[in-house]
Amino acid sequence: MLTAIIALSVLAGGCGLLLGFAAVRFRVDGDPIVARIDALLPQTQCGQCGFPGCWPYAEALAAGQAEINQCPPGGEAGIQALADLLGRDPKPLNPDNGTVRSKMVAIIDEQTCIGCTLCIQACPVDAILGAPKLMHTVIAKECTGCELCMAPCPVDCINMVPVKETLSTWKWPCPVLPGDALPDHRAAA
Amino acid sequence: MVARSLAQAPFRLWTFNGGLRLASHKAESTWAAVTHAALPKRLILPLQQHIGSAAKVIVAAGERVRKGQLLAKADGYISAGLHAPSSGTVAALREHPIAHPSGFSASCVILETDGLEEWCELPPPLADYLAVTPAELRQRVRDAGIVGLGGACFPSAVKLNPDPSVRIDLLILNGAECEPYITCDDMLMRERARQIIGGLLIMRHALQVKAAIIGIEDNKPEAYAALVRALAEYGMEVEGISIRTVPTLYPAGGEKQLLRVLTGCEVPSQGIPAEIGMVCHNVGTAAAVFDAVMEGRPLISRYVTITGDGVRNPRVLDVLIGTPISELIEQCGGYNREVKRLLMGGPMMGFALQSDEVPVAKGTNCILATGGLETEPAPVMPCIRCGACMDVCPANLLPQQLYWHARSKEFDRLQDYHLFDCIECGCCAVVCPSHIPLIQYYRFAKTEIWAQQREKQKADLARRRHEFHLERIEREKQEKAAKLRQKKAALQETFTAEDPRKAVIAAAVARATAKQADAKLVTTADAARERDT
Numbered sequence: 001m002l003t004a005i006i007a008l009s010v011l012a013g014g015c016g017l018l019l020g021f022a023a024v025r026f027r028v029d030g031d032p033i034v035a036r037i038d039a040l041l042p043q044t045q046c047g048q049c050g051f052p053g054c055w056p057y058a059e060a061l062a063a064g065q066a067e068i069n070q071c072p073p074g075g076e077a078g079i080q081a082l083a084d085l086l087g088r089d090p091k092p093l094n095p096d097n098g099t100v101r102s103k104m105v106a107i108i109d110e111q112t113c114i115g116c117t118l119c120i121q122a123c124p125v126d127a128i129l130g131a132p133k134l135m136h137t138v139i140a141k142e143c144t145g146c147e148l149c150m151a152p153c154p155v156d157c158i159n160m161v162p163v164k165e166t167l168s169t170w171k172w173p174c175p176v177l178p179g180d181a182l183p184d185h186r187a188a189a
Numbered sequence: 190m191v192a193r194s195l196a197q198a199p200f201r202l203w204t205f206n207g208g209l210r211l212a213s214h215k216a217e218s219t220w221a222a223v224t225h226a227a228l229p230k231r232l233i234l235p236l237q238q239h240i241g242s243a244a245k246v247i248v249a250a251g252e253r254v255r256k257g258q259l260l261a262k263a264d265g266y267i268s269a270g271l272h273a274p275s276s277g278t279v280a281a282l283r284e285h286p287i288a289h290p291s292g293f294s295a296s297c298v299i300l301e302t303d304g305l306e307e308w309c310e311l312p313p314p315l316a317d318y319l320a321v322t323p324a325e326l327r328q329r330v331r332d333a334g335i336v337g338l339g340g341a342c343f344p345s346a347v348k349l350n351p352d353p354s355v356r357i358d359l360l361i362l363n364g365a366e367c368e369p370y371i372t373c374d375d376m377l378m379r380e381r382a383r384q385i386i387g388g389l390l391i392m393r394h395a396l397q398v399k400a401a402i403i404g405i406e407d408n409k410p411e412a413y414a415a416l417v418r419a420l421a422e423y424g425m426e427v428e429g430i431s432i433r434t435v436p437t438l439y440p441a442g443g444e445k446q447l448l449r450v451l452t453g454c455e456v457p458s459q460g461i462p463a464e465i466g467m468v469c470h471n472v473g474t475a476a477a478v479f480d481a482v483m484e485g486r487p488l489i490s491r492y493v494t495i496t497g498d499g500v501r502n503p504r505v506l507d508v509l510i511g512t513p514i515s516e517l518i519e520q521c522g523g524y525n526r527e528v529k530r531l532l533m534g535g536p537m538m539g540f541a542l543q544s545d546e547v548p549v550a551k552g553t554n555c556i557l558a559t560g561g562l563e564t565e566p567a568p569v570m571p572c573i574r575c576g577a578c579m580d581v582c583p584a585n586l587l588p589q590q591l592y593w594h595a596r597s598k599e600f601d602r603l604q605d606y607h608l609f610d611c612i613e614c615g616c617c618a619v620v621c622p623s624h625i626p627l628i629q630y631y632r633f634a635k636t637e638i639w640a641q642q643r644e645k646q647k648a649d650l651a652r653r654r655h656e657f658h659l660e661r662i663e664r665e666k667q668e669k670a671a672k673l674r675q676k677k678a679a680l681q682e683t684f685t686a687e688d689p690r691k692a693v694i695a696a697a698v699a700r701a702t703a704k705q706a707d708a709k710l711v712t713t714a715d716a717a718r719e720r721d722t
Contacts (some may be wrong), residue, residue, distance in 0.1 A: 043652045
């Protein structure tokens with residue numbers, strides 16, 4: 001009896017020590033699920049979800065304080081990916097957060113720009129170049145199309161234009177066939 | 190090692206999975222000897238005719254250029270320069286429709302020809318190529334703007350410079366030309382066999398290999414005979430080179446398939462032949478290399494087949510790069526009936542052109558105009574899972590699985606099924622009893638996956654930049670706070686230490702208290718006196 005108690009106590013103590021050691025030694029900094037959610041978000045940093053950027057939205061999603069349908073730039077594919085990762089049911093995009101639009105890029109009308117630097121401060125990815133009282137311009141390659149620069153502009157010289165498709169970004173269209181309208185072979189069977 | 194022993198082994202051929210025996214339709218365009226196409230009034234030269242970054246223009250509009258002069262230089266390692274195919278004046282640098290399935294326009298140099306055909310000064314011929322280092326040969330090939338003329342248009346100088354960590358044992362020259370209708374390589378082998386063998390010798394020296402095989406499909410006996418004759422004309426230097434016919438079976442001209450047939454070796458999935466010690470070039474590329482090294486001539490023209498039942502006199506022409514296709518059709522007697530489709534490339538792998546105003550590019554091997562009923566698409570029916578596509582797939586893939594996943598846009602699964610090993614040969618679509626346009630699905634899925642990868646890269650970049658942005662704002666805030674603290678501290682210090690005004694104030698305060706004390710003393714003394722009296 002006593003031997004059994006001692007043996008179990010020693011075993012339990014040993015396991016406890018081992019677990020305690022592991023908890024310290026293999027500690028994971030931060031919440032890995034947040035990083036995985038963040039990897040699925042489009043990183044436009046536009047704030048349309050109601051959070052100040054993609055990472056805060058990811059944190060809110062991980063904590064269960066946000067819905068998965070709040071990201072318009074991610075579109076339907078983004079919602080589907082989040083649903084798969086988080087094990088939630090996919091649902092249509094919340095219209096309060098905006099609508100899915102084609103990819104945009106900001107263009108500064110350089111004739112109208114007065115060089116106030118307000119848009120530079122608003123840009124979440126530092127994609128606007130300029131200096132006080134000098135003309136500003138957008139680095140199109142870095143622009144995420146978040147539209148955050150439009151509101152602060154006092155002379156309304158920033159416009160969003162759709163990203164132009166080039167030879168290197170052109171995609172073959174998905175075949176749309178009369179066959180798609182036919183019943184699937186399983187449905188027909 | 191394997192490759193080397195195979196090259197020396199007695200004649201033996203292997204097979205690849207599937208493949209199709211197709212009606213060749215080659216005789217239509219090989220009846221006449223190749224002639225030079227007439228010089229067009231204007232040449233349209235796209236800056237991007239190759240894999241890699243587009244060439245950089247170095248001429249200005251209005252400038253007069255001579256034949257062979259560099260118009261745009263290679264931009265980066267994987268790129269190729271562009272030369273003037275004829276003398277004339279640069280009319281403009283602008284967007285022009287090019288031969289691309291999208292039908293988009295791209296930046297082009299528009300050259301108005303003057304008909305003088307006045308050559309610029311060419312680099313000196315390197316007649317004794319064996320005395321030249323491989324690096325110099327590669328530089329010459331690069332300067333001549335040569336790209337793979339088989340259709341992929343990969344810069345040839347890069348392919349002649351394999352990774353030093355791998356050992357190349359075997360050079361293969363691809364003269365199979367397996368696709369129906371296309372005959373430009375066939376005619377090139379018949380008419381320029383000496384240059385092809387010469388180019389092969391130069392490439393062999395550039396790669397420092399001994400063994401080389403030229404592979405030709407057995408439906409080109411004239412080309413085979415011409416090459417054998419040309420080989421015999423060279424002396425001892427051709428030792429190690431063999432010419433082999435392979436059975437006519439589409440797509441035996443695919444790089445991986447030809448390697449398989451000639452050597453029995455498989456190129457690894459998503460790999461290149463260099464990984465198994467082999468390099469494969471097209472016969473046209475070899476001839477271009479010969480011209481560049483032996484004559485200093487850049488790549489400004491190529492053989493193009495103009496064929497199909499929509500053209501009156503199908504034939505092969507020696508065409509200057511940049512010639513509009515409409516002019517070539519004109520020189521072949523024009524369209525002979527209402528043409529339904531104009532294809533660039535063959536019937537299996539070509540793509541439809543939306544206009545005949547697009548120019549011939551370095552990779553253009555065939556213009557196919559079809560007007561018959563045979564091109565009428567049959568109605569598409571549902572997949573019956575017969576597996577015929579799998580039986581013919583020369584890349585050992587499962588086309589049916591790829592189709593299902595592409596249709597439901599499951600791109601991860603597509604990559605599990607090795608979508609990127611698909612060479613888009615079209616065999617599966619030809620045998621499909623339901624006439625499903627399988628290749629369209631694969632092309633769609635491939636470009637979609639590339640787009641997703643680009644988007645992912647862009648998102649990663651945006652994330653990094655946003656993180657940096659937040660970090661910068663935080664740093665600026667802290668720096669500002671630190672500065673403010675410093676200023677405050679400095680102010681405090683100057684206020685407490687050795688301020689003359691402070692001393693004055695202190696002295697005044699001291700005087701006042703002393704006076705007050707005095708007054709108090711006086712009043713106490715007075716009170717005492719009054720008490721006494």
